[in-house]
Amino acid sequence: MTVRGEEPTTPACLRRVAARPVSLGLVGLSLALAPLMGQAAEPAGTGYLDRGLSIYPAGPGNGNERWSVGGLWQIAPMFTLSYERGLGTGFSVGAALETVVLYNQLGGGAQWAAQVGPFSLGVMAHLNAFYGVLGKAFIATTQFDATGWGLLFDPGVKGGLQITNDSWLTLQIEAYLSLYQSQKLGTLQISPNAPSYAGLGFTLVVEYAPKREGVIYYGASLYHTATNYPMWMNVEATPESEPFSSQKIWYLGVLAGYEF
Amino acid sequence: MSSDRRIFALGLASLASAACLSRQGAKPPEFPAGGLVALSKPPPNPWSLANVLEGVYDTSSRFGSGIVIHASQWGDVASGVRSSVAILAGDHFAYALMQPGCLVDTTTTPATTRLVLEGYWRYLDDPDPSPTTTGLIRLFVAPQAVVDYVCSAPAWPSDALPEDPRPPPGVQAALSGSTGAGENTPGDPLTVTWVKPRKSRNGLDGQQSFFVGVHHGGCQTTDNCGISENTPESAILATQLGGDYFEADTHLTADQVPVFFHLSLNPAVVQGVFCTGKVEDYTYAQLLANCRLRNGEVIPRVEDMLSYVLRRTKLPLYLDSKTSSVIVPVSQILNQLDQDLVPCNPPPPGSPTPWPPAGKQCLFPGSAPVWQRGVIGLPAAEDVSAYVQALNAGQLAPNQHCLIEEDASDVTSVPCVAWMPRYTRGPMTSTAQPLQQQGYFVGFWTINDPATIDAFLTNASPNGILTNYLGLLNQRFEAVGTPPPNSPYRTTMP
Numbered sequence: 001m002t003v004r005g006e007e008p009t010t011p012a013c014l015r016r017v018a019a020r021p022v023s024l025g026l027v028g029l030s031l032a033l034a035p036l037m038g039q040a041a042e043p044a045g046t047g048y049l050d051r052g053l054s055i056y057p058a059g060p061g062n063g064n065e066r067w068s069v070g071g072l073w074q075i076a077p078m079f080t081l082s083y084e085r086g087l088g089t090g091f092s093v094g095a096a097l098e099t100v101v102l103y104n105q106l107g108g109g110a111q112w113a114a115q116v117g118p119f120s121l122g123v124m125a126h127l128n129a130f131y132g133v134l135g136k137a138f139i140a141t142t143q144f145d146a147t148g149w150g151l152l153f154d155p156g157v158k159g160g161l162q163i164t165n166d167s168w169l170t171l172q173i174e175a176y177l178s179l180y181q182s183q184k185l186g187t188l189q190i191s192p193n194a195p196s197y198a199g200l201g202f203t204l205v206v207e208y209a210p211k212r213e214g215v216i217y218y219g220a221s222l223y224h225t226a227t228n229y230p231m232w233m234n235v236e237a238t239p240e241s242e243p244f245s246s247q248k249i250w251y252l253g254v255l256a257g258y259e260f
Numbered sequence: 261m262s263s264d265r266r267i268f269a270l271g272l273a274s275l276a277s278a279a280c281l282s283r284q285g286a287k288p289p290e291f292p293a294g295g296l297v298a299l300s301k302p303p304p305n306p307w308s309l310a311n312v313l314e315g316v317y318d319t320s321s322r323f324g325s326g327i328v329i330h331a332s333q334w335g336d337v338a339s340g341v342r343s344s345v346a347i348l349a350g351d352h353f354a355y356a357l358m359q360p361g362c363l364v365d366t367t368t369t370p371a372t373t374r375l376v377l378e379g380y381w382r383y384l385d386d387p388d389p390s391p392t393t394t395g396l397i398r399l400f401v402a403p404q405a406v407v408d409y410v411c412s413a414p415a416w417p418s419d420a421l422p423e424d425p426r427p428p429p430g431v432q433a434a435l436s437g438s439t440g441a442g443e444n445t446p447g448d449p450l451t452v453t454w455v456k457p458r459k460s461r462n463g464l465d466g467q468q469s470f471f472v473g474v475h476h477g478g479c480q481t482t483d484n485c486g487i488s489e490n491t492p493e494s495a496i497l498a499t500q501l502g503g504d505y506f507e508a509d510t511h512l513t514a515d516q517v518p519v520f521f522h523l524s525l526n527p528a529v530v531q532g533v534f535c536t537g538k539v540e541d542y543t544y545a546q547l548l549a550n551c552r553l554r555n556g557e558v559i560p561r562v563e564d565m566l567s568y569v570l571r572r573t574k575l576p577l578y579l580d581s582k583t584s585s586v587i588v589p590v591s592q593i594l595n596q597l598d599q600d601l602v603p604c605n606p607p608p609p610g611s612p613t614p615w616p617p618a619g620k621q622c623l624f625p626g627s628a629p630v631w632q633r634g635v636i637g638l639p640a641a642e643d644v645s646a647y648v649q650a651l652n653a654g655q656l657a658p659n660q661h662c663l664i665e666e667d668a669s670d671v672t673s674v675p676c677v678a679w680m681p682r683y684t685r686g687p688m689t690s691t692a693q694p695l696q697q698q699g700y701f702v703g704f705w706t707i708n709d710p711a712t713i714d715a716f717l718t719n720a721s722p723n724g725i726l727t728n729y730l731g732l733l734n735q736r737f738e739a740v741g742t743p744p745p746n747s748p749y750r751t752t753m754p
Contacts, residue, residue, distance in 0.1 A: 134684070143666070143682040185712075186686015188719050192711040228709070247387045247482060 047165045053207050054084045054259045055217055056160040056168045057113035057122030059092035070217065070257015072098065080257065090114050096126075103132040111158070118161055124174075125155035150181035152198075166210050170219075172203045176229060199225030199248050205255070215259035224250050284531050285555040286389045286484045288357075288380040289396050289443045295378045296398070300361025303375075305413040306333045306343035309360060311428040312406045313345060314458055316738050320451040322381065322439050324351035328458065328734050329435075330502045336571045337418050337604055337622040344500045345377050347397075347452070348731035350710060350739070352383035355731035356397045356439075357500055362411035373411045375401040381439055384729055387483045391442035398446050399437035405429040419615070422605055422625035459738055467747035472733050473726035474503035474575070475706045476522060480728050481529045481554050488529065488553035490520040491560055492568040499573045501730040506575040507637070507705070510562055512586040517544040518562035518593065523582075529554055540583070563593050566634065567621075570601055574627035576751070578663055578680075580637035584646035587636055588655045595657030598630035631659040632752055635678065639665040648674060659754040663701075668692075671700055677750045680726070683707050687720035696723065701748035710736060717741040723748050 052060035060066045065085040072078045077100070084094035087110075095108040109126025129151055134144040156174035163169050176198040182191040205219030226248050291297075303309060309331035318325040328348040335342045347356035358379035365372050376398065383393040401407055409429050416424070432454035440446035463469030478497030479485030487493045490508050498506055509522045521539050522529065535551035539559070542550070547559050562579075569575060581587050602608075604622035607615040616622055627633065638644045644664065650656050651674075662676035668691045671679045678701035681688065692702040703724030707713050713736045716722060721744040727733045 143684060145685045184686075185684055186688055188686050188715055190711055190715045192709070 047162060049209055049212055049215070051213075052086055053168060053209075053215060054082065054094075055170050055172075055205050055207055057111065057120040057158045057170065058090075058115070058160065059111065059113060059122075060084055060086040062086050062088035066215075066259045068217070068257050068259045070255060072253060072255045074223075074251060074253040078103075080255075090122075094126075096128075102134060103130065105130040105152075107152070107154075109154075113158075113160075120160040122158045122160075123156070124158065125153065128152040128154065145186045146183060148181070148183040151179040153177045153179050163206075166208060166212065168207045170203075170205045170207070172201075172205070174201045174203075175199075176201065176225060178229070196226070198229035199223065201225070203253075203255070207259070216256075217259060218256040219254070221253040221255065222250065223253065224248050285481070285486060285488070288382065288389075288486045289394060290380070291378055291396060291398075296363055296376045297359050297361035297378045300363040300376060301411075303343060303360055303362060303410045303413060305416040305424045306335075306341045307416065307422060308410045308413045308424040308426075309343050309345060311424055311426075312409055312433050313401070315432075316455045316458060317435075317452045318455055319347075319349075319453075321448060322450060323347055323349040323354050323356070326350070326455070326735065326739055327452075328502070328731075328738055329452070330500075330734065332500045332502070333422065333625075334496050334499045334573055337625060341416070341418075341422075341625065344379075346501055346731070347381070348502055348734045350732055350735040352385045352393075353729045353732045354381065354383050355501055356381035357497075358397060358399065360410070362407075372404070373407060375407040375410055377401065377435070377437075382485065384479070384483055384485075384731075389484055391444070395440040395442050395444065396446050397437070397439045397450070399435040399450065399452065402434050402436065403431055405431050406433045419604060419606055459741065459743075461737075461743045463743055463747035464745045465747050465749070467749065468504075468743075469723060469745070469747040470737065470741065470743040471504035471701075471703070471724040472502055472730055472737070473578075473703060473705070473724045474498040474506040474730060475726045475728050476506075476508050478503065478730060483728070486555055488555045488557050490522055491553065491557045492565045492572075493557065495565075495569040495573055495575060498730065499575060502734040503575065503730050505578060505724065506569070506573075507578045507580055507726055508565075509580045509582050510586045510590050511539040511582045512589065513539060513542055513544045513547060515543040515545075516589065518586050518589045519544065519547070520560050520562060520565055521582075525551060530559075562590055563597075566593060566597055567601070570597060570627070570630060570633060571621055571624055574624045576628065576633040576635065578635045578637050578678075580639060581643050584643050587638075587643065587647055588650045590634075590636060591650070591656040591660050594630055594634040594660070597634070598657065601630055603629070628752065631657065631754070632661070635661040635663050635751070637663045637665065637680075638670075638674075638676070641666065644670050644674065661751065665705075668695065671695060672698075677701060677753075678703065678723075678748065680705055680724070683712065683716060683725075687716065687722075689720065692720070692722070696721075696744055696746040696748070699746065699748060699750040699753075701751055708732075714740050721745075 051064045054066040054068050068082045070080045072080055078098055080098050082096035084092055086092045090113045093110040098105045105128050107126050107128030111122050111124035113120050113122030131149045134146045154174045154176055158170055158172040160168055160170040178196045178198050201221055201223045203221040205217055207215050207217045209215045313329050313331045315329055317327055317329055319327055330346045330348055332344050333341050345358045345360055358377035361376050363374045363376050365374050378398045381395055381397045386393040435452035437450055438446035439448050439450050461468050461470040477489035477494030478501045481488045487497050495506055508520050510518055511521050512518055525535050525537055530551050530553055532551045551559055579590055601623045602616050602620045604616055605625035638647050647662055663678040663680055664670045664676050665680055668679050679695055680703040683704040696702050701723045703722050705726035707725050708728045713733055717740050723744055
């Protein structure tokens with residue numbers, strides 16, 4: 001006896017592939033606020049790395065840059081590549097690419113951070129464009145002939161704490177706003193005409209720099225998003241998965257990588 | 261505590277947990293003591309309300325404009341057919357479900373009869389009911405000519421045609437009253453104003469060509485409407501909310517009992533400490549002992565639920581085979597029901613008295629025979645193969661109908677009567693239209709997003725769309741839909 005649902009004809013990796021790798025490309029609160037913030041400055045705290053960190057709110061520091069490669073695993077692994085550069089007075093900018101070929105996202109943004117006691121606190125936002133394709137090759141059996149694209153805006157806050165001489169812990173909370181989304185189903189293109197709030201993500205990450213040069217990072221995320229965030233295809237990618245609904249769902253992710 | 265006592269305590273705990281399999285889901289708000297409807301009499305003819313209330317209306321609050329008012333009939337001939345009235349809206353995927361009552365108001369001189377509608381409203385764009393997303397609703401119908409038409413109707417004889425043959429009064433109905441938050445007494449004023457009649461859903465041959473499809477229930481279990489999906493009760497709710505055909509999922513238990521259930525036994529849809537894994541892992545007795553659905557229902561046997569739904573609604577059922585091995589047992593059940601359930605409204609010419617004869621029961625008034633209403637869904641190639649094998653071996657019911665989800669060429673080669681691919685393949689009009697022109701049903705599953713519903717209604721010309729949000733689809737059809745020119749006449753042919 002066979003039971004439908006055990007062997008989805010579309011790879012499970014399509015189910016939900018889009019989440020934010022932490023600290024990748026991040027936007028600052030407002031440049032105008034910077035001069036008013038007395039503690040907005042270069043990363044403080046004993047033992048902070050000369051070239052800074054990508055994820056920790058203080059960032060790489062003035063004039064420094066970090067490239068990172070890694071993976072983000074929710075239902076399936078996704079490759080991530082990011083670049084972060086410090087601008088001074090607590091600001092940094094960056095860009096990030098996430099891809100599993102069938103879902104691709106490129107974004108950029110900035111963040112601003114300040115040291116408050118032992119904590120590094122930051123605000124951020126970034127803008128992402130995404131593009132994805134499902135089922136073009138085997139339309140009947142995968143039940144998909146679909147392309148999707150759109151724009152996402154992700155503001156957030158983060159807080160960091162140095163926990164040992166070579167380890168830093170960062171908690172990041174992001175909101176996900178869908179500014180524009182379009183999909184093409186066969187020959188039919190559909191574009192909902194209103195931006196929408198898509199949910200929240202909470203990410204806890206450890207950055208570990210045993211030799212104070214390269215940095216290993218690893219962490220976990222908890223998401224509460226619309227079932228169709230950022231694209232409907234993420235929840236409908238298998239024959240038996242649930243269709244888009246108005247509900248928001250909870251799910252987990254893990255991430256790891258290396259900062260050069 | 262001794263070891264024996266610990267074991268005894270654990271045993272007690274197990275028994276206690278098994279005994280606590282009552283409702284977990286939220287229950288819709290109810291009027292205390294049944295409200296005014298409890299003091300009223302139901303309309304004498306359950307079809308009267310449809311003659312005077314069906315239409316497109318605007319509301320002054322809560323539901324927005326262009327909403328649909330739908331009057332439904334449900335219940336079996338033996339115990340009485342009842343009517344309900346629903347507001348079906350696009351805003352917030354809202355609906356209101358109300359029961360009618362003819363109330364004699366003795367506070368006036370002389371006493372007057374009023375037609376009251378009472379029930380609850382719900383916004384389905386938030387799956388967690390709260391006072392901001394659900395509450396009570398009470399409306400009064402005017403003018404008096406409409407009230408008198410409904411409340412003074414001759415009683416409907418249980419062997420009559422399903423109709424109120426009297427012409428309706430030449431005035432439009434208006435509704436006024438209030439809604440409330442949660443269980444609070446309604447206090448927010450609401451008026452419902454007539455705009456226009458509902459659109460025809462008929463094709464060029466005058467037969468219905470567009471159908472609202474019910475995705476395994478009037479409400480998903482996870483939307484917390486108080487009724488679990490894939491249950492007899494959810495079919496009644498689907499009728500009340502304007503569904504035209506019902507998709508339900510069939511599995512086979514370890515002891516070969518066909519049951520209705522969607523996917524795996526998980527806490528989002530079932531309760532029970534030992535209710536985990538798959539339906540196929542358990543005998544039906546084990547499922548009964550260990551599992552309850554979220555709202556306290558048992559996992560229904562196909563035989564029981566089909567009998568219930570076929571007698572209490574006019575819904576056709578699309579029985580989605582979750583395993584190939586369930587196809588033959590389900591077809592055999594349909595065959596037996598086709599013999600056991602007979603038309604009674606009116607009885608067939610020359611039928612003996614009394615009717616129905618002993619051992620038979622009445623189909624829902626005006627509904628098609630069982631062989632037309634029970635369509636076996638074949639979602640994958642292996643199901644098509646199993647179906648054809650059973651067909652060739654003579655294991656299926658005579659005139660068994662089937663539905664193909666994937667390869668459209670199977671529709672004509674098997675043959676089946678319907679093609680219902682996933683909407684994510686697009687409208688595929690070059691494939692769909694030739695099938696429709698030959699009388700096959702073409703629908704899409706499962707569309708819940710308003711923009712996508714609109715796009716398919718305006719570009720794909722489908723015979724049906726399966727959805728979780730029946731009110732939304734009904735409202736969007738009135739706003740942008742056009743019935744396809746070809747009715748799916750093959751669904752009514754042997």
